Amino acid sequence: MALPSPGQDPWSLLGGFLFLLLSLPPATGTGGQGPMPRVKYHAGDGHRALSFFHQKGLLDFDTLLLSADGNTLYVGAREAVLALNIQSPGIPQLRNMIPWPASERKKNDCAFKKKSSETQCFNFIRVLVSFNTTHLYACGTFAYSPACAFIELQDSHLLPILKDNVMDGKGQSPFDPAHKHTAVLVDGMLYSGTMNNFLGSEPILMRTLGSQPVLKTDIFLRWLHPDASFVAAIPSTQVVYFFFEETASEFDFFEELYISRVARVCKNDVGGEKLLQKKWTTFLKAQLLCTQPGQLPFNIIRHAVLLPADYSSVSRIYAVFTSQWQVGGTRSSAVCAFSLTDIERVFKGKFKELNKETSRWTTYRGPEANPRPGSCSTGPSSDKALTFMKDHFLMDEHVVARPLLVKSGVEYTQLAVELAQGLNGSSHVVMYLGTSTGSLHKAVVPEKSSAYLVEEIQLSPEPEPVRNLQLAPTQGAVFAGFSGGIWKVPRANCRVYESCVDCVLARDPHCAWDPKSGICSLLSGASPSTWRQDMEQGNPEGACAPDPMPRSPRLQSHLQLIKEVLVVPNSILELPCPHLSALASYYWSHDRAPIPEASSTIYNGSLLLLPQDGVGGLYQCVATENGYSYPVVSYWVDSQDQSLALDPELAGVPRERVEVPLTRVGGGASMAAQRSYWPHFLIVTVLLAIVLLGVLTLLLASPLGALRARGKVQGCGTLPPREKAPLSRERHLQPSKDYRTSASDVDADNNHLGTEVA
Known part of the structure; x- marks a missing residue:
């Protein structure tokens, strides 16, 4: 970058040093690979209005259930169950709450067993x-003594739980709150996957409630590895699928290898008569493989x-x-994404x-019995088939999918x-992904291209994992x-896109540009066909071409507003540039030409200008x-001294007088905002002095070393008469000492109900 000549203005030299300092690239962290979120919202960002519900004295809002009409959200928290009204916009309103604490005797027993009180x-x-239209079914850890109960509903309100109605919940809820679990209610029967003992070493798949007999996996047959961890239970037409991860037993690996599984049990399974009594006779499991060619597999689910099938695809x-x-x-x-067709095919293999x-x-290459062992046949299984099922519960093929x-x-x-x-009637898969640091990603999966991230929202101010997600389509x-509570996140933020170009480039299937109102609006079933959207290409050139706003052919872009800025003498003018998209590249132009380097520089995206001749015009x-x-x-x-004539091409574009940040470097008019760069200047000066001192030391050290060497050659380095020169270098060296260092690892909520965070 060319520096201003200091001969005319003494402040130009200072400005040049400042520009040299500011033109140093800032330190940036290396981002992760994969699609980058187009827009990022930090916690508390006003551009993404969220609602936060919390209740004084309550923690661990882990379990969420949406009512059948979509107007009530039932929440399972620590020692309480809540009913929230989510019909109105804004913060969810508490309908009512019922406590369900563990008894004091259970808590004392839990503490006696060395668990944290x-x-x-x-x-x-x-x-x-x-469970039905009048009752919910709930289970809890109950201080390491699982318990379950029916909760009666009355107009979406929860009625208190009576102590006499509390039942044993072993096999339905884990003992340890940290253990993963899953449960689903199908046809009045509860299918659960959890740990069945206090130590957390006995995983179990169990069916309870309803008219069918209670069934569970056989712990002695080792159908499940002791460290199995369940994450989901999904019903299908005839079967219920369980998804979990466990240590692999069929591979010889130099370390413990974890793999993901899908297990299957039939809904009409009634257990065996002589063999496998009260045990599953249709239990089968297969490996889930999510991998891309040439890469290590993603082996932990x-x-x-489940995304149900629509009119054109499979589930x-x-x-x-x-x-x-x-x-x-x-x-x-x-x-x-695994299709149910592929999963069914593997279980038939x-x-x-x-x-x-x-x-x-x-x-296994032996003969197969008829009916096939493990199939959902209506008749009772023979003893031969049950004997076969004891040892042949693992499928040979894998259920494979690419990420x-x-x-x-x-x-x-x-x-x-x-x-x-x-807008054109096509369907798009939208995924909402919760992270371990409290963020929410919104991703879109097009049919013919790779997935992309529309936005990233940091929900939790402090890093903590998202514990549950519940989608409410009607809301x-x-x-x-x-x-500490529940965040309500509108699934689209269309109003943040202030232009047709920005709205189309976002490629959010929930948003489209309304040319009549000039607003990026939320799509609904009655949206007119005149709205603009391009989900396939995201090309504003075609989607926004008939825009009614004035357009300059020379500018080749939409100009909706020009901000007028006045140059103040003896100051540095800062022109901010909002980065609307993390996927875009940005550059500055001056009257549709490159900016002059002698009087400007770019720092953190903003353009810094020195008050020199010729700096006026359109930026x-x-x-x-x-x-x-x-x-x-x-x-x-x-400029204050000489105002420039307005470009005729910009005559029809609205203009607005604004004040931008200034840095004063001499006398002159008052500043709109001050920014001092003296600390940076002093730091650079000190660093420069240190570098020069080091270079000077090296230059002086070289002649001194040459003089010493020359003196030794002339006889100054001879040994005394009785002293002999060392025969070898090793003999002359002193043994090195072993030094070791040690380092130590350094590594209330009193608000009222409902606080809206913008």
């Missing part, structure tokens, strides 16, 4: 399902949901995965069997999926459960995204 010995609600199960290996020091996450001599799992979305540096914990209909919102910050360039902001810079 401050964090563990409580009743954490883990199961909350709708975190959550899974798919969307699941989020992480990997037990860290590549580049960071963990990665992926989203895979070949079995694996364990060779007891070699302790290896191989493909739809891969993101490194992020751990996804929860997932919600829906279909959103675009147009997503509810996220945290330790534009231009963004280029998806091959399309458009001005983000336009400034008309004018």
Whole structure:
């Protein structure tokens, strides 16, 4: 960058030093690989209005249930169950709350067993399902003594739980609140996957309630590894699928290998008569494989949901995965979609069997009985088939899918999926992904291209995982459960896109540009066809071409407003450029030409100008995204001494007088805002002095070393008469000492009900 000549103005030298300092690139962190969110909202950002519900004295809002009419959200928290009215916009309103604490005797027993009386010995609600129109069914840890109860409803209000109605919940709720679990109610029967003992070493798949007999997995047959961790239960037509991860037993690996599984049980299973009494006779499991070619697999499943089939596709199960290996020091996450057709095909394939001599799992190639073992046949299974099922519960093939979305540096914990209909009637898969640091990602999966992230919203001010996600389609919102409350997140933020270009480039299926009102609006079923949207290409050139706003052919972009700025002598003028998209590249232009380097520089996206001749005119910050360039902001810079004539092409564009930040470097007019760069100047001066001193020391050290060497050659370095020169270098050296260093690892909520955070 060329510096201003100091001969005419003594302040030009200072300005040049400041520009040299500010033109140094700021330190930036390396972002994770994968799609970048186009827009990011930090916690408390006013551009993304959210609603936060909390209740004094309550924690751990872990379990969420949406009512059948979509107007009430039932919440299972620590020792309480809540009913929230979510019909009205804004903060959810508390209908009523019923306490359900563990008894004092149970809490004392829990503490006696060396569990924490401050964090563990409580009743954490883990199961909350709708049993019928008049009752809910809930289960909790109950201070490491699981319990369940029916909760009666009266006009969406919860009636208190009577102590006599509390039942044993072993096998339905975990003992430890930290253990993963899952449960689903199908045809009046509860299918649950959890830990069945106090130590957390006995995983179980169990069916309770209803008219069918109680069934569970056989712990002695080792159908499940002791560390199995369940994340989802999804019913289908004849079966119920369980998704979990466990240590693999069929692979020889140098370390413990975790793999993801899908298990299946039939709804009409009644257990065996002689063999496998009160046990599943249709239990089968297969490996889920979410991987991309040439990469390590994503082998740990975190959550899974079902997206039902629409008129043109099959039902798919969307699941989020992480990997037990860290590549580049960071963990990665992926989203895979498995079709129910592929899962059913694998369960109809070949079995694996364990060779007891070699302790290896191989493909079973023997004859198959009829009816097929493990099938959902109506008749009772024979003893031969049940004997076969004891040892042949693992399928030979894998259920394989390629990732739809891969993101490194992020751990996804929860997932919600829906279909959103675009303006042209096409459907788009929209995923809401909760992270381990309290963020929410909104992703879109097009049919013919890769997935992309519309936005990232930081919900929790402090890093903590999203514990649950509940999508409320009728309310147009997503509810996220945290330790201290529930965030209500509108699923679209269309109004933040202030132009047709920005609205189209966002490629949000819920948003479209209304040319009549000039607003990016939320799509509904009655949206007119004149609105603008391009979900396939995201090209504003075609979608926004007939825009009624004035357009200059030379500018080749929409100019909706020009901000007039007045130059103040002896100051540095700062022209901010809002970065509306993280996917765009930005550059500045002066009268549609490159900016002059002698009187300007760019720092953190803002343009800094020195008050010199020829700095006036039109300055534009231009963004280029998806091959399309458009001005983000336009400034008309004018001088107090001599005002410039307005460009005739800009005559029809609205103008607004604004004040921008100034940095005063001499006498002159008052400043709109001051910014001191003296600390930076002093730091650079000190660093420069240190560098010069080091260079000078090196230059002086070289001649002194040469003089010493020359003196030794002339005889100054001879040894005394009795002293002999060392025969070898090793003999002359002193033994080194072993130094060791040690380092130590350094690593209330009194608000009223409902606080709206903007």
